[in-house]
Amino acid sequence: MxxxxxxxxxxxxxxxxxxxxxxxxxxxxxxxxxxxxxxxxxxxxxxxxxxxxxxxxxxxxxxxxxxxxxxxxxxxxxxxxxxxxxxxxxxxxxxxxGDFTGHLYPDAYQHLMLWDQQKVALYIFSSGSVKAQKLLFGYSDYGDLTPVFSGYFDTTTGHKREGVSYQKIASAMQYPPENILFLSDIIEELDAAKSAGMQTCLLARDQLLDPKEHPMARSFDEVAILYPTTGEK
Incomplete structure (x- = not known):
């Protein structure tokens, strides 16, 4: 899909x-x-x-x-x-x-920009508040990246390990769940997203994790290979 x-x-x-x-x-x-x-x-x-x-x-x-x-x-x-x-x-x-800037992995930055150019809709779901999310990307190591995102979600939407949260997010994003890819380094979050019908990928990076039912990538470069995108933003 x-x-x-x-x-x-x-x-x-x-x-x-x-x-x-x-x-x-x-x-x-x-x-x-x-x-x-x-x-x-x-x-x-x-x-x-x-x-x-x-x-x-x-x-x-x-x-x-x-x-x-x-x-x-x-x-x-x-x-x-x-x-x-x-x-x-x-x-x-x-x-x-200017006491600090928001850290981003270089591969994450490169692919977020590429996906934005391809008109893929990009969203954030983090336990940190929406305000904190916008600050991190607004004052990132690479400058203000907030324009590339279509929306932000935090735990006011629901717990990150509960499937209903991802159902709500898919509804808000207005995409069929099967056309949404969720990226996380937490298997329980991926389990919840998959239960809502989303596609998933485990970002293991340096961690020794058992991906179980989820495809695994060590970087956004590998994510892009595993999941070709067709943007319709």
Missing amino acids: TIKAILTDIEGTTTDIRFVHDVLFPYARQALPEYVSDHWDDAMVQEIMSQARAEISQPDADKDTLVQAFLGWIDEDKKVTALKSLQGLIWVEGYEK
């Missing part, structure tokens, strides 16, 4: 997972206390603080209590919406100041 649209994960697929864990997360943790102090009166920050108070069931929590809660969530790797929102704001500042 011909591929007309590609849905890709970010961490470990287009982007070295170490960039997120070794650059983005530590940057946000270090900058968080000062950022909260400097932007305490901003409406967006106050909304995030309200969400955090609800999360910890302390409606009157003060600034210091909230900052400690955020730092605790980072240290425990908790998937808390308020934390993701605050990290996103901090990363905006970091990207804009």
Whole structure:
């Protein structure tokens, strides 16, 4: 079946997972206390603080209590919406100041650009927020790549290991699932996408993984060989 649209994960697929864990997360943790102090009166920050108070069931929590809660969530790797929102704001500042750029594997960049030229519709599905996704590609090592993407999805759509999430995404993309290729380095995510009717490919790169029911590639070069595309964007 011909591929007309590609849905890709970010961490470990287009982007070295170490960039997120070794650059983005530590940057946000270090900058968080000062950022909260400097932007305490901003409406967006106050909304995030309200969400955090609800999360910890302390409606009157003060600034210091909230900052400690955020730092605790980072240290425990908790998937808390308020934390993701605050990290996103901090990363905006970091990207804009040029403190870092969004990492992309060279082969990922080359094929994303090629598929875009071929009019293949490109989409992202990541556990990171849509805002964080757009920042990474907007301030990438290769400049602003956001124009090549037709849409972005995060866990507000659904869990990445549940088939219904991919059913919703296929509906939103308006392509038959069998014409959509999902790329990820996580087998359970590929299982979920396959259960929704999508075609799948495991990006193993340097990992020793058993692909089971999914074709496996070590790079986007190999993905392109395994799956010829016919763009109709």
